Amino acid sequence: MKYRKLIPLVNIILFTIFIVYTYLYMLPRYRYTSYYTIVHMLMALSTIGIGIAVLISIILYWFRVGEYEENV
Numbered sequence: 001m002k003y004r005k006l007i008p009l010v011n012i013i014l015f016t017i018f019i020v021y022t023y024l025y026m027l028p029r030y031r032y033t034s035y036y037t038i039v040h041m042l043m044a045l046s047t048i049g050i051g052i053a054v055l056i057s058i059i060l061y062w063f064r065v066g067e068y069e070e071n072v
Contacts, residue, residue: 008058015054
């Protein structure tokens, strides 16, 4: 279960890559179009949703959900 420690870290890294990609690369493409508000709202909602999922994974790791105790 050593690799279980990496799951929240990988989630945080992927989340930051997603934020950087969407807000620095994708959103400026639509800046002067009529779709800008729709695209911005969709990106904000998806960022919030993925952020909640990352927080849940961190909380599950923090409380050690899914681990079993070994009787040694």
